[in-house]
Amino acid sequence: MSQNFDFFPLGQEVSLREGFGRALVTLGRMRSDFYLFDADVAGGTGAKPFAGAFPERVVQFGIAEQNLMAAAAGFADTGLIPLVAGFASFTVMRAHEQLRTAVCYGGRNVKICCSHVGLDAGPDGATAQMLEDLATCRAIPGLTVVVPACANEIQPMLAAILNAPGPVYMRIGRSPSPIIYENPGPIRIGQGDILRNGDDMTLIACGTRVAAALKAADLLATKGISARVVNMRSIKPLDHALIEKCCIETGAIVTVEDHSALGGLGGAVAESVVQVCPVPMEIVAVRDLFGRSGEHSELFGAYGIDVADIVAAALKAQRRRHRS
Amino acid sequence: MATGHHRVASLCAILDANTLQADGRVCDTMDYAPVREKIEAFRWNVIETDGHDCDFLASAFHAARDCRDKPTLIVARTVKGKGVSFMEDQPHWHGTVKISDSDLERALAEIGTL
Numbered sequence: 016m017s018q019n020f021d022f023f024p025l026g027q028e029v030s031l032r033e034g035f036g037r038a039l040v041t042l043g044r045m046r047s048d049f050y051l052f053d054a055d056v057a058g059g060t061g062a063k064p065f066a067g068a069f070p071e072r073v074v075q076f077g078i079a080e081q082n083l084m085a086a087a088a089g090f091a092d093t094g095l096i097p098l099v100a101g102f103a104s105f106t107v108m109r110a111h112e113q114l115r116t117a118v119c120y121g122g123r124n125v126k127i128c129c130s131h132v133g134l135d136a137g138p139d140g141a142t143a144q145m146l147e148d149l150a151t152c153r154a155i156p157g158l159t160v161v162v163p164a165c166a167n168e169i170q171p172m173l174a175a176i177l178n179a180p181g182p183v184y185m186r187i188g189r190s191p192s193p194i195i196y197e198n199p200g201p202i203r204i205g206q207g208d209i210l211r212n213g214d215d216m217t218l219i220a221c222g223t224r225v226a227a228a229l230k231a232a233d234l235l236a237t238k239g240i241s242a243r244v245v246n247m248r249s250i251k252p253l254d255h256a257l258i259e260k261c262c263i264e265t266g267a268i269v270t271v272e273d274h275s276a277l278g279g280l281g282g283a284v285a286e287s288v289v290q291v292c293p294v295p296m297e298i299v300a301v302r303d304l305f306g307r308s309g310e311h312s313e314l315f316g317a318y319g320i321d322v323a324d325i326v327a328a329a330l331k332a333q334r335r336r337h338r339s
Numbered sequence: 340m341a342t343g344h345h346r347v348a349s350l351c352a353i354l355d356a357n358t359l360q361a362d363g364r365v366c367d368t369m370d371y372a373p374v375r376e377k378i379e380a381f382r383w384n385v386i387e388t389d390g391h392d393c394d395f396l397a398s399a400f401h402a403a404r405d406c407r408d409k410p411t412l413i414v415a416r417t418v419k420g421k422g423v424s425f426m427e428d429q430p431h432w433h434g435t436v437k438i439s440d441s442d443l444e445r446a447l448a449e450i451g452t453l
Contacts, residue, residue, distance in 0.1 A: 076341050086341065 019045060020170040025197050031188035031223070032061030032130045034166025035100075038173040039065035043072070049096040049126070049177060052087050054080050060100040060130040061187070080105050084113035084125075091123040096177060103129035103145035107152055107184060118182050119155045126176055128185045133273030134301065134318055135188040135223055137311035144306035150278025152184045153251040159183040159204060160250040162280075164225035165195040168202070168248065175202040188273075190311040192223040195246070207254040213243035216332055217261035220271035221247045221280050224299075224320065228271050231325035240333060242269075247280060255287050262292035267332040269297045271325050273315070276300035295335035297328040342410045343382030350410035351403040355390065357419040359430050378412050390415025422450045 020041060023029045039051070043065055051073045057063045066073045074090075076083040080101060087097035099106060106129050107114055118125045129148070130136075136144040153160050159179060163169045169187070176183040183204075195210070210225070211232055220228035225246045232242040243265050245257065261268065268288055272280040281298030288296055301318045315321040342350050354374065358365050365371065375385045384406045388395045396415065403411035419433070420426030423446040438446070 077344075079340060082341055 020198070022167045022170070022196075022198055023194050025194050027194050028191035029166040029194060030061070030191050031163060031166055031169065032059075034061075034163070034169040035128060035130070035173075035187050036061035036064040037166070038170040039098075039100075040068050041170055042173050042177065043069050045174075046177065047072075048094075049098045050074055050090070052076065052083050052090075052097045052099045054078055054083050054101050054105065056101050056105075059102060059189075060128070062100040078105075080110040081113050084110035085117045087125045088113070088117035088121065088123045091118075091125050097125050098177075099125060099127045101127075101129055102131040102143055103148045103186065104131065104143055107148050108145065111151060114152075114158075114182075115155050119158050122157055122181050124180060125182050126185070127183070128173075128187055130187045130189050132186050132188060133222070134306050134314040134320070135190045135192075135273050135311050136306070137190055137314065138308050139189075140308035141305040146273075146275045146301050146306060147278075148184070148186060149250055149272070149274050149280060150282065153283060154278070157181055159252070160186070161204060162186045162221040162248055162250060164220070164222060164246045164248060165192060167194055167196045168199045171199055171202045172248070175204055179204055186222060188223050190223070193226040195226060195229070202248065205249050205252040205254060207245045207247040207249065207257045209243060209257075210246050211242075211244040213241040214265055215241045216267035216269060216329060216336065217243040217245055217265045218269050218271060218325065218329065219245045219247050219258070219261070219280070219284055221250065222273055224271040224273050224325075227315070227320075227322050228325055230322045231271075231329060234322065234326050235329055238330075240329065242329060247284070250280060250283055253283050253287055255291055258284060258287045259291040262288060262294045267295045267336040269299060269325065269328050269332050271299040271320065273320060274300055276302055295332050297332045299325050299328045340381050346382075346408055347410050348407050351400070351413065352410070353413045353415055355417055356414050357417045359419050359428070359433055361430070361434050363430050374414055382409055384409040384411040385414060386411060387414040387416065390417035391421060424449060 051065055054076050055078050057066045087099050090097040131143045132145045152158055163172050218228040228244050232244050235242045270281040270284045276298050281300050299320055360368055362368055378385050386399045386402055388399045399413045418428050426432045
């Protein structure tokens with residue numbers, strides 16, 4: 016299937032929502048069984064090209080996300096797949112009860128793909144910067160949660176989630192982000208990916224912060240620290256085996272995410288680390304705060320989730336590792 | 340709103356209009372009247388009927404089926420706890436399952452299952 020994918024070239028910066036739009040059209044040509052459920056945000060989520068290519072496969076609800084989510088649950092019972100695309104704040108947060116009870120309690124085959132997550136939402140400000148979605152979504156029984164790290168990961172990831180039974184939440188960014196994978200190959204839900212090997216610690220990142228973790232690993236290398244970098248694209252189910260392997264082989268963990276430090280990637284990995292193989296661990300994430308309007312690149316630094324913050328956390332983890 | 344806009348004529352919803360909620364009368368707690376005007380404004384067909392009369396209900400369902408361009412709401416006017424004298428129209432019974440053995444026996448006798 017991957018030979019049919021149309022990838023962006025390495026060296027470019029492409030927003031994940033642009034990758035999402037391309038993935039929707041590519042997959043839309045390959046299979047006719049999914050429908051876009053839109054809440055008047057196709058321009059913002061990146062879904063617009065799909066609406067242009069397949070207008071008969073778009074169901075419009077206007078700004079009424081709770082109704083949309085409940086209708087998606089009902090639509091799934093027809094055997095066709097509703098693909099809900101929206102802003103995370105208004106989709107998984109506003110319609111959280113419908114997601115939990117109408118979709119997930121019944122194990123319904125609804126795919127939810129959201130843009131405007133984290134500080135990456137930039138100028139749209141705190142109301143759109145969804146910093147709590149990984150925490151709330153991974154707590155719902157039966158809901159799979161995946162996070163692509165670059166635009167090229169979305170085509171195979173969308174293929175994987177359309178093939179996976181039951182509800183899935185995919186977290187997509189808004190702002191331009193470096194292309195990491197020339198061709199990521201097939202995506203297996205539940206597995207993380209080692210992007211760079213290292214022995215002294217492991218940087219486990221998700222979303223656009225994977226690119227930042229790679230830059231941090233470069234800087235750490237100049238200080239003589241060999242950092243492994245993992246793209247933890249599957250938040251739930253989480254790759255416990257890979258986490259255990261990283262704990263044993265590298266002895267320290269640093270997680271990096273554009274999300275609240277409460278209950279996101281860091282929380283999920285910590286839950287695993289303390290149970291499989293406790294090692295020093297640092298969490299690079301947004302503290303217990305709302306975001307604010309600004310350029311995403313400035314906000315990452317202002318909220319402590321940029322490259323320099325990862326390096327500082329890594330050095331701290333390194334000191335703790337040597338003490339223990 | 341969406342079903343009215345999309346003219347989902349095959350949809351029929353039933354409102355059990357029993358006038359009670361957990362803490363008392365709906366009209367005292369947070370009144371939603373007038374229901375007909377509100378739902379019609381969402382481009383629905385509204386039929387009001389006695390929710391305890393099967394003939395009236397059957398006519399309402401036929402009328403809903405015959406309405407080809409709108410979804411239909413059947414407002415079924417009912418009395419909560421109907422048939423059990425000490426439960427009828429009493430908010431107390433909205434959310435409780437505690438009942439004495441003697442009251443249970445009396446209730447079952449009144450609705451004819453004993």
